[in-house]
Amino acid sequence: MSSSIGANSQAPVSPDQKSYNSKDARIKELEALLETISRGKYMWESTFDAITSPVMIVSHDYHILRANRAAAHISKVDVRALIGTKCHETLAGSPEICQGCPLSVTLKKQTPGGCTLEPFQKSERQFAVHSYPLKSSEGEKQVVLYYQDVTEEKDLNRRLLQSEKLAAIGQLAGGVAHEINNPLGGILAFAQLAMRQLEKEHPAQDDLKEIEEAALRCKRIVQDLLDFSRQSGDENMVPMQMNDVVNKIVPLVQVQTRASRIRFESQLATTLPSIKGSVYKLQQVFLNLINNACQAVTTGGFIKLSTFYDKEKNIVCAEIEDNGHGIRDEHLSKIFDPYFTTKKQGEGTGLGLAITYGIVEEHGGSIEVKSVWGHGAKFKISFPAIER
Numbered sequence: 001m002s003s004s005i006g007a008n009s010q011a012p013v014s015p016d017q018k019s020y021n022s023k024d025a026r027i028k029e030l031e032a033l034l035e036t037i038s039r040g041k042y043m044w045e046s047t048f049d050a051i052t053s054p055v056m057i058v059s060h061d062y063h064i065l066r067a068n069r070a071a072a073h074i075s076k077v078d079v080r081a082l083i084g085t086k087c088h089e090t091l092a093g094s095p096e097i098c099q100g101c102p103l104s105v106t107l108k109k110q111t112p113g114g115c116t117l118e119p120f121q122k123s124e125r126q127f128a129v130h131s132y133p134l135k136s137s138e139g140e141k142q143v144v145l146y147y148q149d150v151t152e153e154k155d156l157n158r159r160l161l162q163s164e165k166l167a168a169i170g171q172l173a174g175g176v177a178h179e180i181n182n183p184l185g186g187i188l189a190f191a192q193l194a195m196r197q198l199e200k201e202h203p204a205q206d207d208l209k210e211i212e213e214a215a216l217r218c219k220r221i222v223q224d225l226l227d228f229s230r231q232s233g234d235e236n237m238v239p240m241q242m243n244d245v246v247n248k249i250v251p252l253v254q255v256q257t258r259a260s261r262i263r264f265e266s267q268l269a270t271t272l273p274s275i276k277g278s279v280y281k282l283q284q285v286f287l288n289l290i291n292n293a294c295q296a297v298t299t300g301g302f303i304k305l306s307t308f309y310d311k312e313k314n315i316v317c318a319e320i321e322d323n324g325h326g327i328r329d330e331h332l333s334k335i336f337d338p339y340f341t342t343k344k345q346g347e348g349t350g351l352g353l354a355i356t357y358g359i360v361e362e363h364g365g366s367i368e369v370k371s372v373w374g375h376g377a378k379f380k381i382s383f384p385a386i387e388r
């Protein structure tokens with residue numbers, strides 16, 4: 001018998017060597033598995049965080065189990081601090097469960113749900129929430145909540161509705177005002193003519209004066225209606241300085257505030273970029289806002305008018321602030337409606353803010369109001385700057 005050891009022949013493998021090799025392969029296999037798992041975890045976490053809308057996994061009792069970065073950003077806390085807190089407390093800033101929250105229905109029926117929530121107190125933003133059922137690996141029922149920011153959309157809808165309402169009422173009011181204007185002119189002219197023709201001491205003079213004053217008052221209201229209904233046009237829109245408009249009306253305001261012993265302060269930015277607008281119309285805006293402020297504060301009250309430039313948004317702004325009675329919460333959404341007034345009959349027509357709103361819109365600007373009943377009101381108007 002012969003034996004030969006050639007180049008291809010295998011060396012015998014001992015049992016120890018065999019078990020070592022299989023352990024090595026197993027470790028490699030586990031390492032590869034770990035790598036796959038951690039890559040999967042990283043992918044899932046970064047996908048979760050890449051979503052710019054808040055997404056959370058929430059338990060049946062509203063505790064946050066997982067949340068992405070956007071949820072932390074809206075809640076103004078670190079993402080780790082979110083876990084374990086209640087979603088309505090951390091996100092909405094409310095001790096109560098959000099009105100209309102679809103979580104409980106989704107848990108019960110195991111179907112997706114959704115609704116538009118009230119604006120969050122914490123971030124002052126409004127969200128539509130969508131809920132999806134989920135089961136954890138232990139079989140526990142959970143819910144995925146996805147929040148969609150609808151603040152701008154809601155605001156746009158509100159503005160659109162307001163513009164439509166204004167346009168419809170404007171058309172109607174414009175037609176009526178136009179018809180009234182002519183006979184009113186006649187009443188005024190004849191009253192003035194009769195006053196001139198009669199002697200100064202004539203007993204009818206007082207009555208004629210009353211007729212003249214009443215007719216002039218009506219003419220002012222009719223003029224307001226006509227201005228209100230006028231279609232937008234930029235024939236009088238010129239580059240201008242907002243401070244120039246303010247400087248023209250300040251002396252008028254001072255007469256009014258001094259007479260009512262109201263403290264009036266104006267704080268104007270030293271330099272402002274120009275805006276494009278109608279001087280006459282913007283004067284009307286300021287006068288309407290200041291008139292309202294004067295009517296809201298009592299003697300000894302305070303009104304502040306300031307102008308400034310918001311560099312980031314490239315807008316020129318003005319604020320009119322007072323410490324008067326303020327606006328009730330339930331009225332805040334109505335004050336720009338034509339004919340909405342809380343004043344006694346004969347004291348207000350309710351057109352001031354509707355006209356103001358129309359003019360501001362026509363100038364491509366925006367108007368905001370902040371008020372707490374009993375603690376004054378602050379109106380802010382902004383217009384796009386035509387230069388930086």
Ligand SMILES: Nc1ncnc2c1ncn2[C@@H]1O[C@H](COP(=O)(O)OP(=O)(O)OP(=O)(O)O)[C@@H](O)[C@H]1O
Nearest residue numbers: 292293296326335341342348349350351352353377
């Ligand atoms: N600065 C303010 N403080 C408190 N309430 C205000 C203020 N500005 C407006 N309002 C409220 O908004 C309502 C509507 O204002 P708007 O200027 O449109 O009409 P008005 O002042 O009542 O009447 P008009 O301006 O036609 O004489 C007011 O009746 C008032 O209730």
Ligand SMILES: [Mg+2]
Nearest residue numbers: 288292352353
């Ligand atoms: Mg008014």
